[in-house]
Amino acid sequence: MKELQLKSQRFRAEREADWRRLEGLLRRVESRSASSLTDEELLAIPVLYRSTLSSLSVARATSLDHSLIEYLESLSTRAYFFVYGARASFGQRIGRFFVETWPMAVQDLWRETLASFAITVAAALVGYLLVANDPSWYGGLMSDSQGRDFTASTSDLRNVLYDSGGKDSLAVFAAYLFQHNAQIAIFAFALGFAFCIPTVLLLAQNGLSLGALFALYASRGLGFELGGWIFIHGVTELFAIILGGAAGFRIGWRVVFPGDKSRMDAAAAAGRSAAPVVAGVVLMLVVAGMLEGFARQLIQIDLARYAIALATLVIWLGYFYTPGRRKVA
Amino acid sequence: MSTLGTSAASKDIRDFVTPEGIDLRLRIGSVGERASAFILDAVFLFVGALVFIIAVLFALGALSSLGAEDLKNGMGDAMMIILLIGVFAARNGYFILFELSPRAATPGKRILGLRVAARDGGRLTAEAVFARNAMREIEIFLPLTFLIASIGGVVDPISGWLMLLGLGWTLLFALFPLFNRDHLRIGDFVAGTWVVKSGRERLSIDLLDAVEASRSQFAFTPDQAAAYGIKELHVLEDVLRRKDAKTMAAVADRIRAKIAWRKGPDEVDASFLSAYYAALRARLETRLLFGHRRKDKFDKA
Numbered sequence: 001m002k003e004l005q006l007k008s009q010r011f012r013a014e015r016e017a018d019w020r021r022l023e024g025l026l027r028r029v030e031s032r033s034a035s036s037l038t039d040e041e042l043l044a045i046p047v048l049y050r051s052t053l054s055s056l057s058v059a060r061a062t063s064l065d066h067s068l069i070e071y072l073e074s075l076s077t078r079a080y081f082f083v084y085g086a087r088a089s090f091g092q093r094i095g096r097f098f099v100e101t102w103p104m105a106v107q108d109l110w111r112e113t114l115a116s117f118a119i120t121v122a123a124a125l126v127g128y129l130l131v132a133n134d135p136s137w138y139g140g141l142m143s144d145s146q147g148r149d150f151t152a153s154t155s156d157l158r159n160v161l162y163d164s165g166g167k168d169s170l171a172v173f174a175a176y177l178f179q180h181n182a183q184i185a186i187f188a189f190a191l192g193f194a195f196c197i198p199t200v201l202l203l204a205q206n207g208l209s210l211g212a213l214f215a216l217y218a219s220r221g222l223g224f225e226l227g228g229w230i231f232i233h234g235v236t237e238l239f240a241i242i243l244g245g246a247a248g249f250r251i252g253w254r255v256v257f258p259g260d261k262s263r264m265d266a267a268a269a270a271g272r273s274a275a276p277v278v279a280g281v282v283l284m285l286v287v288a289g290m291l292e293g294f295a296r297q298l299i300q301i302d303l304a305r306y307a308i309a310l311a312t313l314v315i316w317l318g319y320f321y322t323p324g325r326r327k328v329a
Numbered sequence: 330m331s332t333l334g335t336s337a338a339s340k341d342i343r344d345f346v347t348p349e350g351i352d353l354r355l356r357i358g359s360v361g362e363r364a365s366a367f368i369l370d371a372v373f374l375f376v377g378a379l380v381f382i383i384a385v386l387f388a389l390g391a392l393s394s395l396g397a398e399d400l401k402n403g404m405g406d407a408m409m410i411i412l413l414i415g416v417f418a419a420r421n422g423y424f425i426l427f428e429l430s431p432r433a434a435t436p437g438k439r440i441l442g443l444r445v446a447a448r449d450g451g452r453l454t455a456e457a458v459f460a461r462n463a464m465r466e467i468e469i470f471l472p473l474t475f476l477i478a479s480i481g482g483v484v485d486p487i488s489g490w491l492m493l494l495g496l497g498w499t500l501l502f503a504l505f506p507l508f509n510r511d512h513l514r515i516g517d518f519v520a521g522t523w524v525v526k527s528g529r530e531r532l533s534i535d536l537l538d539a540v541e542a543s544r545s546q547f548a549f550t551p552d553q554a555a556a557y558g559i560k561e562l563h564v565l566e567d568v569l570r571r572k573d574a575k576t577m578a579a580v581a582d583r584i585r586a587k588i589a590w591r592k593g594p595d596e597v598d599a600s601f602l603s604a605y606y607a608a609l610r611a612r613l614e615t616r617l618l619f620g621h622r623r624k625d626k627f628d629k630a
Contacts, residue, residue, distance in 0.1 A: 005607070008614055009537050019532065027529075030432050053351045062617060064610050066563045067533050067570065074530035077353050081444065081527065084348075085431065085452055093429075093455055101456070175410040179417040183466070186421075190467040193515060251519060268448070268521025275460035275520070282421075 008063035015055050019075060022048040026078050049079040097276065105276040106320040112246035112253070119200060120207040120242055127211025132219070141212040154220045161222070161229045162300050178289030181237060182282045185244035189278040192248020193267075195256055199248035206241060228305030233291035235313045240284035247274035247281075284316075343511070343525075345450060356526040358443045360512050363524055369437030374423055378416065385412065424462045429455060434527075442528030448511075448521050457520040464516035472499040536569055540600075540607045546593075547604035553588040554605075554612040560625035562613060565606050569599075577602060 025045055028036055037045075056072040063069065106113070130137040135150045184202070191198035210230075217226040251270045258266035291308070299305055345355040358366075385408045427435040433453055434444040445461070447453050475496040506512045511523050557565075568580050581598040584590070584605060592601075613623060 006537060006611055006614055007618065008610075009535060012535055016532070023532075050349060053347065053349050057351055062614065064559060064562055064614055064617065065535060066566050067530075068535070071530045071532045073354060074528055076347075076351070077355065077525075077527055078529070080347055080353060081433065081446065082431065084450075085433070097455070175413040179413050182417065186463050186466050187471075190464050193464070193467070193519060264518065265521070267519055271460040271519030272454065272456045272521060275456040275463065278463055279459050 008059070008065060008068075011055075011058065011062065012065075012068060015051075018048055018051055019055065019072070022052055022079060023075060026075075026082060029082060030078075045079065046083050049076070049083050052076050052079060097279070101276045102280040103320050103322075105273060106243060106280070108273060109243070109246045109250055109277055110321075112249040113242060115249060116199075116203055116242045116245035119203045119245070120210075120238065123204040123207025124211035124214070127208035128215045128218075129211075131212045131215035135216075135219070138212050138216060141208045150216060150219075154222070157217060157220055157222060158225070161225050175289065175293070178285055181241070181288065182285045185241055185281045185285060186278060188241065188244040189247045189251075189274065189281075192245075192250065192252040193255065194252065196249050196252030199245050199252065203241070203245045206238075210238075225302055228302040228309070229296065231309035232296050232299070232305040233288045235309045236284055236291060236316065237288035239313075239316055240281045240288060243277050243284075244281045247277045250274045287312075347450075355446075357511055358441075358524040358526055360506050362441045362443060362526075363506065363512065363514075366435070366437035366441045366443055369440060370423070370435045373436055374419060378419060381415065382412070421462065424465065425458055428453075428458045428462070438524070442526055443524050444527040445522050446525050448517075448523050453522065457522050459520075461514075461516035461520035461522050464514070464519055467499070468502045468505070468515055472496065472503045475499055533570065536566060536603060537607050537610070539569075540603050547601065547608070549588070549590075549605065549608045551612070553590065554608040556584075556588050556626065557609055558623040558625035558628050559613060562606070562609055565602065565609070569602055569606060572599075574598075 022045065025037065025041055025048070029045075052072060053076050056069070056076050059065075059069050059072055127141055131141065138150055188199050188202050191202065213230075214223060214226060217223050251267060251274060254266040254270035255263060261269065291312070295308060296305070299308070341357045341359065343355050343357060345353045347353060389408060424435055428445050432439060432444060433446065438444060445453060445458070447457060475492055502515055505518070506514045511517075513523060517523055565580065568576055577598045581601050584602070585592060590601075616623060
């Protein structure tokens with residue numbers, strides 16, 4: 001074997017096997033998963049990681065081989081992300097989400113949720129009063145009335161409420177409604193970033209059209225029946241949209257009033273605390289889509305519809321706001 | 330701690346101290362790299378969707394040719410649902426699921442050697458991944474909507490101007506990464522993440538092992554070996570690793586002139602350079618052990 005002249009050369013010859021071993025283990029972890037390693041190999045990674053870090057600092061102090069230092073930096077970085085990265089399995093993460101993360105996050109947003117609820121209710125009232133006093137407002141408030149407007153006959157309007165809509169297309173309808181509403185909820189969240197304003201507009205528009213629709217049906221004496229038609233799925237759907245808006249408010253508010261943190265950190269903290277709410281909102285909208293697509297078309301009795309609406313309200317409120325949940329740090 | 334940064338992109342290097350107290354000096358993904366990664370991902374998604382839709386249509390065609398009309402109607406509904414939900418799930422799930430994996434990167438990012446990391450050095454949580462990808466809606470799809478709307482047959486001038494206003498406003502989100510030091514997009518901003526380079530550097534050979542010529546052929550005097558500093562050593566390392574004959578000849582001539590070295594009758598540029606590299610590095614590393622880090626040839630340390 002050739003004589004090694006420099007200390008940095010000897011240093012490399014001594015440590016290289018360890019680096020190679022760590023690199024091989026990381027490659028297997030990254031391309032498959034941690035479970036493809038034996039316990040022994042898994043335990044070896046942190047040890048090898050620390051020895052590589054120490055190699056890196058020695059190399060920086062004594063070696064002028066640039067490519068060696070770059071290699072050690074990249075290897076240490078990869079190992080760092082594995083050693084300090086997330087460990088919980090996917091299943092565990094999902095479980096924790098439902099038991100803890102989601103309801104805690106919703107509870108945490110209670111102020112924003114109230115604000116968002118108040119905006120929706122106020123907008124609905126305004127929409128109702130406007131249209132009740134002057135039906136010409138209706139067209140302005142409803143962007144897409146789907147044939148439900150003041151020119152429609154009372155019996156047509158009634159038919160909309162009890163139309164089973166050709167049973168075979170129900171599922172498609174449900175799927176369409178779900179993805180449409182889910183997109184809106186994600187928007188309400190994402191737009192909160194722009195100082196809450198677009199979120200307010202989105203919520204207000206939602207409330208206004210709800211109020212306008214009620215005014216139309218009330219003018220024909222169908223208000224109670226419309227309530228059943230809407231709230232059977234609407235409790236879930238409106239709740240979901242209100243929560244999406246609340247999540248948007250959290251971010252927008254913290255961007256405007258960051259408190260004693262920097263604006264950057266405040267936005268990041270708000271984003272992370274509100275994100276589970278929106279993930280949950282998407283799931284709520286799956287439920288709402290099911291209720292709207294199936295339950296509403298299959299159940300034609302008003303009181304039964306109201307009963308389901310009430311049941312969903314109790315279930316959601318109970319799930320989110322039951323006291324006694326503790327954050328497991 | 331280190332003054333080694335010879336790469337031109339040193340303004341993209343960020344201090345990142347591990348709990349063990351070592352600075353990993355992470356490199357931030359550049360705007361170009363991130364845009365390319367996104368375009369790759371978009372292409373993957375689009376091609377995936379196309380293949381999926383064609384498969385669905387073929388399945389439907391096969392069913393109707395079998396004459397199973399009733400079955401076909403039922404299947405048609407099922408396919409419609411799968412399409413609607415599938416597109417939604419793909420658009421939102423693709424980024425989230427890949428970024429939750431141990432590599433914390435979508436295929437596009439992997440190809441460019443990027444990964445997502447928490448800015449505070451902690452672990453990358455699912456919340457952060459969800460938040461950064463939910464924001465994609467306003468960064469990509471909102472401007473796109475306005476763009477399509479403003480191109481697609483808007484007749485009256487007022488709503489045309491409104492559309493343009495909307496487009497400008499949403500472009501502000503899309504172009505956000507250009508206007509901050511860490512190239513954060515709004516999603517990163519809100520989730521407390523950033524995208525860093527995490528390539529798989531290969532360990533190349535030590536150039537000293539490649540010095541084949543005998544030491545007697547190239548006996549540099551101490552003065553000759555001390556003509557340059559660390560910066561020049563790294564340039565020389567680069568040249569030697571690239572093995573481009575023309576550059577090597579030019580560099581060899583420059584060095585010979587600088588150190589007043591007379592070229593031998595059958596002296597090869599490559600062996601001269603690698604011998605000089607060995608001598609220079611030996612000299613500089615010895616000085617380094619005594620605490621003198623000579624930055625470049627102008628440094629008199």
